[in-house]
Structures are given as C-alpha cells and as structure tokens.
Amino acid sequence: MRHLAIIMDGNGRWAKARGRIRLQGHRAGADTLERVMGYCREAGIRYLTVYAFSTENWKRPKAEVSGLMRLLSSFIRSKARKLVKDGIRFRTIGRIGDLPGKLQGEIAQLERKTAGGDFTLTVALSYGGRAEIVDAANRWLASNPAAPLDEAAFSSFMYAPDIPDPDLVIRTSGEIRTSNFLLWETAYSEWYFTDVFWPDFGREEFDKALASYSKRERRMGGVNESGCEKNG
Numbered sequence: 018m019r020h021l022a023i024i025m026d027g028n029g030r031w032a033k034a035r036g037r038i039r040l041q042g043h044r045a046g047a048d049t050l051e052r053v054m055g056y057c058r059e060a061g062i063r064y065l066t067v068y069a070f071s072t073e074n075w076k077r078p079k080a081e082v083s084g085l086m087r088l089l090s091s092f093i094r095s096k097a098r099k100l101v102k103d104g105i106r107f108r109t110i111g112r113i114g115d116l117p118g119k120l121q122g123e124i125a126q127l128e129r130k131t132a133g134g135d136f137t138l139t140v141a142l143s144y145g146g147r148a149e150i151v152d153a154a155n156r157w158l159a160s161n162p163a164a165p166l167d168e169a170a171f172s173s174f175m176y177a178p179d180i181p182d183p184d185l186v187i188r189t190s191g192e193i194r195t196s197n198f199l200l201w202e203t204a205y206s207e208w209y210f211t212d213v214f215w216p217d218f219g220r221e222e223f224d225k226a227l228a229s230y231s232k233r234e235r236r237m238g239g240v241n242e243s244g245c246e247k248n249g
C-alpha cells in the first residue's frame with residue numbers, strides 16, 4: 018500500500034468519556050497521529066493524509082476552533098526538527114488562506130524545511146472535498162482553457178495532483194460516512210471503519226485495518242480473476 022488516508026474522528030467523545038474538555042481529546046489525537054506515522058513507516062507506506070479540520074469545522078464553538086489552531090501551531094513548532102530529522106515531508110491541502118495568518122506562515126515554512134523528506138504527511142485543513150472540486154474548476158477556468166478536460170487533466174487542478182490516490186481510508190469512532198473527505202481521490206479506495214475513538218487507535222487497530230485491506234481484491238471497476246464483471 019502506498020497511501021493511507023484517515024478521518025481521525027472521536028476526539029470529543031473520548032474526552033467527554035473521561036470528564037475532560039474537547040481540546041484535551043484533540044491533544045491526545047495529535048499524539049496518536051505521531052504514533053501512527055511510525056506504524057506507517059514500518060509498514061512501508063509512503064503517504065499518509067489526515068483530516069484535521071474541515072470546511073464545516075469553522076462552525077464549532079470559537080474556543081474549540083481557536084484551540085485547534087493553537088494546537089496545530091504548537092505541533093508545527095515543536096515537531097519541526099523531528100520531522101526534518103526523520104525525513105517526513107509536511108504538506109497541507111485545503112483552503113489554507115482561511116487559516117490565521119501566523120499559522121499560514123508556519124505551515125509554509127515547515128513545508129519548505131521538510132521538502133526533501135521521503136515520507137509525506139498531508140494534513141487536510143479547512144478542507145472540503147466539494148470545495149476542492151470547485152477550486153479546481155475555478156483554477157481550470159482561470160487558466161484560459163482552450164479545450165475541454167478529461168479526468169487526468171482535471172486531476173492536475175486538484176490540491177495535490179502529484180500524490181497518488183489513497184489505497185485505503187480509515188475512519189474511527191463508529192461513524193460510517195465519508196464527510197466530504199477526498200471525494201475525487203477516493204473513487205476507488207477501500208474503506209475501513211472502526212468503533213475505536215481516534216485517541217485510542219493503536220498498533221493493534223492499525224494492524225487489523227491493514228490485514229482487512231490485504232484480504233480485499235481490488236478491481237478498480239474491472240474484471241476479477243474468475244471473469245466476473247465488477248463495478249468498483
């Protein structure tokens with residue numbers, strides 16, 4: 018597997034179950050992300066994309082939104098050196114221009130510093146799958162197109178066209194929906210859902226998700242070995 022994507026859900030419920038504030042759940046979630054990066058590298062995965070903040074998350078209470086922005090800033094500041102040392106390339110997808118100016122600067126700096134890394138962590142921030150498609154369409158329009166598009170040409174206007182599509186998407190916390198995550202890129206991805214809240218997602222869960230993926234036969238809309246036609 019080249020690319021794993023994760024909807025890191027359940028931080029709030031994890032915190033509530035412990036009588037803590039939601040932000041403590043997000044903090045624990047950031048620690049989980051660090052551990053999971055290690056598991057990915059051990060498994061030979063080259064790309065990890067995580068949904069950290071959606072276009073809809075701006076509607077959350079102000080204190081939670083600003084707490085999450087601070088958490089992202091402090092993650093970037095405190096982990097920068099380690100990311101460079103470990104060869105982790107930090108990237109973002111989403112409407113980065115909507116984030117606080119200071120955070121935008123920190124992101125740009127970290128992206129530059131880690132550009133040589135061979136493992137890519139992509140963080141979706143102020144991200145929406147529909148927003149990405151609309152942004153791509155507008156970018157295409159702004160390029161003064163001379164001819165209509167095919168799928169490959171349209172892909173080149175997406176946020177990170179050089180990153181391969183996810184092979185597997187994991188969503189934690191028992192919600193079984195895609196919630197506007199990588200709508201275009203997951204057309205043929207496998208999905209894995211688990212009831213575990215993101216802060217509790219550990220090695221065992223990771224291994225279970227990968228084992229489930231490896232048992233699946235990916236047909237990408239083609240025909241399987243027994244000659245039966247498949248839809249996807």
Ligand code: FPP
Pocket residue numbers: 025026027028029030031043044046047050068069070071074088089092140190
């Ligand atoms: C969903 O749980 C989680 C989020 C909206 C935030 C995810 C953010 C992190 C894990 C923080 C760190 C990320 C980085 C890159 C350092 P929820 O709040 O919707 O939980 P709930 O459904 O239980 O309320």
